[in-house]
Amino acid sequence: MAKEKQRFRHPAEYYTDPENSIGYLARIVFRSFSRLLERSTLEHDVSAGQWRFLRQLWREDGITQRELSERVGMREPTTVVALKGLEKAGFITRKKTDADRRKTYIYLTPHAKKLELILAPMNAEVHEVATRGMSDEEVATLQALMRRVIANLADETAKLSELSDIKA
């Protein structure tokens, strides 16, 4: 049992025991979080997907579609579809200018702006629930470790993309 401390690094564990996989755990965290949040937001006709766009617009109103996509971490076709829904539901309006006629600027309607006071605390509540019984340090540790995982995966993805760019 001298190697006991090594057990988390043994590859076999990751596929015989999915419950230990960071990817699997992150999926469950994300989905549980989203579903719980959606229980509240749906009462105001806002889905979890729409919530992510609204959250960004509460911070930065009047940005372009492309900027919004980047901030939210979605591809542009996704944003197109989401904005269609948000526009239809009366949460946003789109505006074009003559300065650059390709760009579309997104603005919140007064209704959507008011919703911030109701919806934004809902996320905070779910966050409180999710971190119940955890100390501030533990929460900070979790955030920091997840960010390191994200950075590691982004580095690797960038490295692999470079390689395939060279091949192409």
Next chain:
Amino acid sequence: MAKEKQRFRHPAEYYTDPENSIGYLARIVFRSFSRLLERSTLEHDVSAGQWRFLRQLWREDGITQRELSERVGMREPTTVVALKGLEKAGFITRKKTDADRRKTYIYLTPHAKKLELILAPMNAEVHEVATRGMSDEEVATLQALMRRVIANLADETAKLSELSDIKA
């Protein structure tokens, strides 16, 4: 600055700063992880979604569709669609028995069984990349904290479901 240590528990931070939200971070971890894994598995015509079903079947061959759904954490209609794809691709076969003619048992084909040796280590590799530069202890901490978040959210969801059951 006496309250500096409290900053992670202040609700306002969770919606003015999405980057700190556990839900947001988990989403990025999950998606980065899946995409990186898929880069490798797609070379063997296995998508990230299919991989999750195969992984479970490598552990437990011959279970029912319902059991498979539960283990993988998917709803049954999702499993139906996924299995259709897996069957068409020659990874699984379905069998019915007379004992209970409602049930469908899922079996891996010899081809899919062989793929375990190739595909399973790919997950381990991505896991290695994701946790690069982290000590075994840090990895274990991350896993434990995510599990606590999952347990917290599950508790709350169960509590809310009970409440709505009573109302109904």
Next chain:
DNA sequence: TTCATTTACTTAGAATACTAATTGCATGGA
């Protein structure tokens, strides 16, 4: 000036996941 390239957005088509409703089968109490 002109046209190749880049940028911003859109469309088309697919994969993955859900809820709600349906079908078919099994089972246990009246």
Next chain:
DNA sequence: TCCATGCAATTAGTATTCTAAGTAAATGAA
């Protein structure tokens, strides 16, 4: 025995997300 109830799988319809390919507008180098 029979039927209400419950279980297993499916179908139908929708939402969210993606990639690839397309359109229209702006830009910059020859």
